[in-house]
Amino acid sequence: MSHSRSAKNTRHKLLGLIHLAVKRQGLSDTDYRAWLEREFGVRTSAKLNEAQLHSVVNAFRSSGWLDGQARGATGGEDRPTAGQWAKIAALSRELGWDGLEAPGLQKFVERVTKLSSPRFMTRAQARNVIAGMESWKKHRESNSKAQP
Incomplete structure (x- = not known):
């Protein structure tokens, strides 16, 4: 597998994790895009570089957004x-x-x-x-x- 293809697969996986976390948290598209713009100066995750994508995924992991079930799915927490x-x-x-x-x-x-x-x-x-x-x-x- 070429380096370019590997990087593309990594990028695709990171984008998928970001969208999974946003969906699990019930974050509205407007709020998500406002957060991206405030934190990274872009309104779409497609414009983030690989380091920025890793940063977003790590932030979501550290806040528990990518662990287990979606919040709220455990019975009204x-x-x-x-x-x-x-x-x-x-x-x-x-x-x-x-x-x-x-x-x-x-x-x-x-x-x-x-x-x-x-x-x-x-x-x-x-x-x-x-x-x-x-x-x-x-x-x-x-x-x-x-x-x-």
Whole structure:
């Protein structure tokens, strides 16, 4: 098999995993495309390079989007929405952390929710984490503007 064909197969598999994760989470096309644009500057995963595709798949895996059944398929669990996960990931990066698995985020979630990991959050707890992160971000921004 040629290198080009192998790369094409890898790309095809990564795109399939991304679409599977998006479908499992019930993420709307509009929300997904907005997230792609915010994170990578494109509105379609077809325009991502292979490294970016790997980055998206790894982020989805670390958030549990590619594990087992689709969320909600286990009997009405009150799990965070895909939009909430995307917002937490984006705020995490804005606060200087490295996405959903960052130790700083883990500690923040533990302080806010008393849970050992973000993956155990409910939707309500995710709302509290997002509100706390937004508040912290605003506080940091206002303090940086006040500095001469």
